[in-house]
Amino acid sequence: NAGVTQTPKFRVLKTGQSMTLLCAQDMNHEYMYWYRQDPGMGLRLIHYSVGEGTTAKGEVPDGYNVSRLKKQNFLLGLESAAPSQTSVYFCASSGGRLNTEAFFGQGTRLTVV
């Protein structure tokens, strides 16, 4: 049982480049989330989805886009990367709203130079 899998694990981008982070879950969860983790700031919600075909903004959505075309996948896109987007990105999923257990992926470390 893989749980939540993120691809890639590491990436270095130049300012202005674009990329997509992929999150896949095999637990048939309805809810999926993208967080960023920065030193001294905990985890902050970027975007989330409450089901296939739906997306919504979190606390820090600017500069990111997401898509949930399939229930098991949640994609996070950076159209024009900026150094301020250097961070560790975590995907999570849960069977209901966030007052049930959320399962996290192993993270993607992104550096924008």
Add this chain to the structure above:
Amino acid sequence: GENVEQHPSTLSVQEGDSAVIKCTYSDSASNYFPWYKQELGKGPQLIIDIRSNVGEKKDQRIAVTLNKTAKHFSLHITETQPEDSAVYFCAASTALDNLFFGTGTRLTVIP
């Protein structure tokens, strides 16, 4: 939105001693308070959670207490072991679609 504060940011204890991490929250509507453990290079993993209708919950060496009046909750780890060394995050949720995290506590258990 919700504001969760967590203290201390770092904590060192001798193996076998207890460790306590405290969090406060601002939104009185928050009703779910999970604690996550994050080991190096891994994603956070839920270790215990508590809901607003409960004052205390225990799971072996781990316990969480909640004081809704004062808006604070705490994680207690007894008989600490080296494998307890990690970063611990508290969080709060209002049953909407966000989970607000504290800034984390790096716990080091010294053998």
